[in-house]
Amino acid sequence: QVQLQQSGPGLVKPSQTLSLTCAISGDSVSSNSGAWNWIRQSPSRGLEWLGMTYYRSKWYNDYALSVKSRIIINTDTSKNQFSLQLNSVTPEDTAVYYCARSGTHIDAFDIWGQGTLATVSS
């Protein structure tokens, strides 16, 4: 079955870059029917979609306006994984971060990573 395994540090200093990786098993990051998302959750913001990457003969990215100037979602097809980079973090970026799959057949987040608590603190 499809699984997503997250990795990355849980503590980031203010103004630095939060970097997380999501490794895919049972599906392909290059699938023409999948999309690979990052979502975060905090008490103040609730569940917040940050962005996604997907392949439809070429790569596309779509980002939330709230983080568009600070976010990059990359893919590594050789490792079958995708990653989140969030630059210039502040304590407001403290949250549990999830990777999740959505797709054209089921346009919903049907598979989730285990979640990573990322704390922004000096």
Added chain:
Amino acid sequence: DIQMTQSPSSLSTSVGDRVTITCRASQSVITYLNWYQQKPGKAPNLLIYAASSLQSGVPSRFSGSGSGTDFTLTISSLQPEDFATYYCQQSYSTPRTFGQGTKVEIK
């Protein structure tokens, strides 16, 4: 952005009760509406997609209905494992947006 508003924010109920949670979108999302269940310390779990389609492996006591701007999640007979927080989410447009959640608690 499409705003999603759930009601109630919380409810206290008993095992065996019928539970209804409402989600309203700030504009039509047709039937691009999904429901999730989340338990403490866990990722959300997809229950219903496309407003009324039951995700594989989800018990049939869960059902969804609605279209346009108004949607409902119904649990026909609440079981002990159903005490959790429920979220709606629209997939009509980006940014994808979620409701604020409805916490179902034991009375």
